[in-house]
Amino acid sequence: MNEFQEWKNVCKAKQIVKVLNQRHFKASYVATRKEAKEKLIGMLEEGASVAIGGSTTLSEMGMVEVLRNGNYQFFDRYQKLPFDPDIVDIHRQSLTADYLITGTNAITKRGELVNTDCTGNRVAPMIFGPKNVIIVAGVNKIVDTLDDAFKRIREIAPMNSKRIKHETPCAETGFCVDCDCKKRICNFTTIIHNGIKFEGRIKIIIVAEDLGY
Template sequence: MIIDKMKAWKNLCKAKDIVAILNRKHFQASYVENIEEAKKKVLGMLEEGASVAIGGSTTLSEMGLVEILRNGNYKFFDRYQDLPFDPDIVDIHRKSLTADFLLTGTNAITKKGELVNTDCTGNRVAPMIFGPKNVIIVAGVNKIVDCLEDAFQRIREIAPMNSKRIKHETPCTETGFCVDCDCKKRICNFTTIIHNGIKFEGRIRIVIIAEEIGY
């Protein structure tokens, strides 16, 4: 199908372009053509026996990485266990801050090479900045936006879906759009911007998938 081919070509161009930008910002970025290649690439980066934490991500869910980590030769800080949130899952989040590897998605990547993320608990945005020795970020080209304002807007648009997915009782799960709520179950509590990868060169690796993955 010519339309599919042209879309794939356009996505590949976008992926190559953002990888060049991210590498100029001192991240270690590379691109792959599809989700299967991304899975192989990420698993190839993990060292056997290493401790691995995972940030909540629809992209990683689509890749089926949780199942692989549960059955692989890793020490997996498994945040998806059926345990009470506090203290058990919170404790896993704390331990995750010392993991050898953090695997995560990102909410947005600007065309200046900034990574923008918003969290409910902070367990994803905090270790992206500091803690785990290695951070591996996987993102589809649908995460690319023009500027910081577009990144914040993107996050406001996707957050209601996240709130519904994790079953938080927030106004946006009724309306479908953000009303900047002030309720206890609000999921948009911490927002970070990673401007570059200079401070710990090589720590943050980014795999761009030349497809639309997750949301």
Template sequence: MDKVISWYIKNKVEKTIGNLEKNNICGLFVNNNFELREKIKQLIPDGSRVGIGDSVTLFDTGIVDLLRNGSYDFLDKYKDGITSEEKKQLYQANFSADTFLSGTSALTEHGELSNIDGNGSRVAPMIYGPAQVIIVVGVNKIVSDLAEAEKRVRNYAAPLDAKRLNKNTPCATLGYCVDCKSPERICNTFVVIKRQFTKDRIKVIIVNEQLGY
């Protein structure tokens, strides 16, 4: 990576982690996916009950495979042949998980997590329930503030996710948000986590990679 770009990213990450810490959120930085997986293994003890939210990032980084092959009680929402009712039960079980992992829609330099969700099954355990929440985020998702976060999600992340999920929404065709009323709309729940009551319950691992949408 170009030295000037590396310097720019380093400064942005340091500022973001500093503000996460002020918000009672633990901020961590790793250089690549290998370091990420090693960090995850350090943070999650064997035998833990582990849930996950819908996340391209967790697949891209190999975290889903790590959980499937590790010594965990993994609440695998992606397993073959799972029914809608079984998936619903896993969503409810996530609230009692020892650790819940997810990506995030955007992370601001002020140390805030901004997410837009379809049915809330991803953001709800972030807010309450699991003893530990681990958020994995690529440097590409760091934005300056909440206004930029919402703009990024509406006009980039959400259209791509709707396309990935084969949703019949305007954004999956146009590539940008028109604040639709489509029955298949995935932008229903807007959640901003500005601070944590319990210090370090949420841990944000920033990866020096371009990850997810």
């Protein structure tokens, strides 16, 4: 990336931080994913219970390893469990965690957060449950409008389906066909319009680089 693209990313990141704070989120700017990781770790108290939303952003930052090795009560959704229902139990426990850390599928220029889930285990606690929600997002998540956010989600969903090995048409073709199969991953879509109800609960770290997809 050349210096002008980097400059553009910094401008985009700083502008969306301003908009998000006007919408009563607690947003902050960092230049790199390394800074985002340090900032995020600094926001977690030792001993706190922490849940994580499925996120390539957080995977790229190495946050699962941090939480596994740190002094936290980590509701580890990635651990190997003998039965599927056990992981649902972890998702249930996550609803009462001190912290949910997660990415977001899209942020509109007006400051709305748009997300789609398979089971709802990420979008539900983003809205209510955990005392604190910390969202990390690169500038690639910023879109113009809600329609652009929905379009973005349809474009990235096939990659998610492939990543989590769901047998969906899009995991074969790479394109969404608005499927009707049992393994469909696009079942629950939320728009968080603002952070006004529980001021300060949703904290957003905006990174001036592309992160996740």
